[in-house]
Amino acid sequence: MSRIVLDEERCKGCLLCTVVCPKNILRQSSRMNAQGYKVAECAPELAEECTGCTACAQMCPDLAIVVWRTVKAKEASR
Amino acid sequence: MSETLAFTRTPSVAETPTHYCPGCQHGVAHRMVAEYLDAENLAEKTIMVTSIGCSVFLYNYLRFDSVEAPHGRAPATATGVKRVSPDKVVFTYQGDGDLASIGMAEIMHAANRGERITVVFVNNTVYGMTGGQMAPTTLVGQKTTTSPAGRCASTEGAPFRMAEIVAGLGGVAFSARVALNNVKHLAQARKAIRRAFEVQLAGQGMGFVELLATCPTNWKMTPVQANEHIEAAIIPTFPLGVFKDIAKNAGAC
Ligand SMILES: Cc1ncc(C[n+]2csc(CCOP(=O)(O)OP(=O)(O)O)c2C)c(N)n1
Ligand code: SF4
Ligand code: SF4
Ligand code: SF4
Ligand SMILES: [Mg+2]
Numbered sequence: 001m002s003r004i005v006l007d008e009e010r011c012k013g014c015l016l017c018t019v020v021c022p023k024n025i026l027r028q029s030s031r032m033n034a035q036g037y038k039v040a041e042c043a044p045e046l047a048e049e050c051t052g053c054t055a056c057a058q059m060c061p062d063l064a065i066v067v068w069r070t071v072k073a074k075e076a077s078r
Numbered sequence: 079m080s081e082t083l084a085f086t087r088t089p090s091v092a093e094t095p096t097h098y099c100p101g102c103q104h105g106v107a108h109r110m111v112a113e114y115l116d117a118e119n120l121a122e123k124t125i126m127v128t129s130i131g132c133s134v135f136l137y138n139y140l141r142f143d144s145v146e147a148p149h150g151r152a153p154a155t156a157t158g159v160k161r162v163s164p165d166k167v168v169f170t171y172q173g174d175g176d177l178a179s180i181g182m183a184e185i186m187h188a189a190n191r192g193e194r195i196t197v198v199f200v201n202n203t204v205y206g207m208t209g210g211q212m213a214p215t216t217l218v219g220q221k222t223t224t225s226p227a228g229r230c231a232s233t234e235g236a237p238f239r240m241a242e243i244v245a246g247l248g249g250v251a252f253s254a255r256v257a258l259n260n261v262k263h264l265a266q267a268r269k270a271i272r273r274a275f276e277v278q279l280a281g282q283g284m285g286f287v288e289l290l291a292t293c294p295t296n297w298k299m300t301p302v303q304a305n306e307h308i309e310a311a312i313i314p315t316f317p318l319g320v321f322k323d324i325a326k327n328a329g330a331c
Contacts, residue, residue, distance in 0.1 A: 002084070014101030014294075014301035020261055037100065055261045057085035061098065061105030069084035 002052025002069045004042055010064035013037035017056035017065060023049045026056055040064075088116045090141050097135060101301020103258045103291035104133050107200050108171065110264070112140055114271050115167070124167045127156040129181075131173035132206040132293075150181025153188035156195045167278065169196040175205040178214040178238050185244070192249020192283040196274045199240060199286065202293040203312065210296030214238045217315050222296070237315060241288040245321035251283030252276075254320040257290040259308040266318065273323060282324055290316055 011033060017040055018026040029041035042050065052069030087093070090112035098104050115121050121142060128136040130149040137144040147155040152170035160168040177185050177199050185197065204222055205211040212222040212229055215237045219228040229237075245253035252274050256267035267289060274285030290312050292304035299307060 010095055012100035016101055016301055016305055019302055019305070052084050054085040058261060058264050059106070061101060061103055062096065063087045063091060063105070063109065065085070066083070066087075067085040068081050071080050071082060 001048045002050045002067070003047060004050060004056060005066045005068070006040060006042065007064045007066075008033050008039045009035075010062050011037060011039040012062050012064075013039055014061065015040060016059045016061070020055045020059045022053060022055060023051065025049050088113045090116050090121045092139055092141050094138050096139055098132065099293075099295045101292060101294045101304060102132070102206075103202075103289075104200060106258045106264075107198065107289045107291055108133065108136060108140055110267060110271055111169065111171070111198055112142075114268070114275060115142070118275075120167050120275075123165070124169070125159050125163065127152045127159060127168065127170045129170065129172040129176040130207070131176050133171055133173060133200065134207065136171055150176050150179070151184055152176070152181065153184040153193065153195070153197065157188055157191070157193045160193060160195050164194070167196075167275065168194075169198055169275070169278075171198045172200070173206065174199070174201040174203065174215040174240075175208075175211075175213045178240055179205075182214070185240075186247070189244050189247045189250050189284050189286065192251070194278050194281055194283065196278050196285040197244075197287070198271070198274070199288045200291050201240070201288050201316065202291045202296075203237070204293055204296045206293045206296055210293070215240070215316075217311065239316060241286065241316075242321050244284075244286045249283050250286060250322055251280075251324045252320075253286040253288075253322045255288040255290065255316060255318050257308055257313060257318055259290075259292075259305050263318070270320065273320075277324070288316075290318075 025046040057065040124142045126144045129152045212225040241255040254270040257263040274287040277285040294304035
């Protein structure tokens with residue numbers, strides 16, 4: 001399972017990441033950060049659908065997203 | 079199964095959070111320049127010439143040696159930097175008010191002379207920093223604080239299409255316009271940024287890349303609306319494309 005790590009303190013709540021995710025698993029959370037922005041999140045119940053495509057991180061103007069891609073054992077050994 | 083880091087901050091972008099408004103694509107524009115320079119191992123050789131506008135604090139955000147130029151004068155400053163240090167990689171980073179208004183003379187002459195520099199031009203169609211006044215690149219009909227009824231072509235002229243104009247000058251080796259509004263366009267932007275530096279490195283002339291970017295605050299839109307506005311309204315006036323690209327092996331004196 002690939003995954004993202006979203007730094008909520010960097011996030012400005014612009015939601016640009018949510019519109020480019022091909023799996024539609026990103027959304028606005030109900031949490032406010034110290035800057036006063038309502039931050040984005042990866043829906044926990046859908047998190048395993050993440051493909052690690054990096055679209056969200058590329059769109060993020062604030063470098064709030066790090067993407068980890070899981071390589072299956074077969075691919076990794078190639 | 080093993081996990082690899084597929085995306086993280088490139089080292090030449092400082093950890094410092096930016097002062098930009100939510101959804102402002104200055105952050106994407108300067109990150110992509112840093113990603114290219116890091117990938118090519120050029121960070122240590124780079125000198126950036128920053129300008130006046132919302133990107134005025136760029137020297138805090140990108141970890142390159144830098145010179146802050148007076149408003150509009152970045153291409154003239156970069157000319158001096160490059161001519162005394164021809165082994166350095168020199169780029170300017172300028173907004174549309176900076177480059178196409180007060181700095182119109184400097185960009186025209188530097189481009190015509192074919193200075194071996196790269197110009198990163200962030201076009202958000204307004205003077206962002208000073209509160210959203212009309213710029214030379216404001217769309218016809220676009221409402222700004224100084225064109226409250228919308229820009230009128232018969233009194234204020236039509237927007238300057240800088241990538242095309244610059245492409246028409248003899249000293250320019252590469253000129254393109256790209257957008258930052260979706261992943262496909264980001265891939266095109268990455269390629270254009272690369273070429274805009276390659277022509278400098280090959281000594282072929284100026285490399286110019288115009289990046290269409292949002293200014294949600296002065297457009298009075300949410301970041302998502304502003305991003306959609308790029309496709310719906312900005313690109314129809316400012317078509318994407320490569321307007322000049324001299325062959326990789328073309329000579330220069
Ligand atoms: C000589 C001078 N004239 C005017 C200004 C005021 N001023 C500051 S930024 C700016 C325009 C910036 O617009 P742009 O280059 O499009 O940058 P943006 O903020 O949109 O990224 C102006 C006119 C100035 N700082 N110096
Ligand atoms: S990496 Fe791709 S699939 Fe995963 S959350 Fe980001 S955009 Fe969605
Ligand atoms: S794009 Fe970045 S700053 Fe904007 S909501 Fe997503 S994580 Fe937050
Ligand atoms: S005013 Fe516009 S250009 Fe300036 S930081 Fe805000 S969104 Fe960006
Ligand atoms: Mg501007």
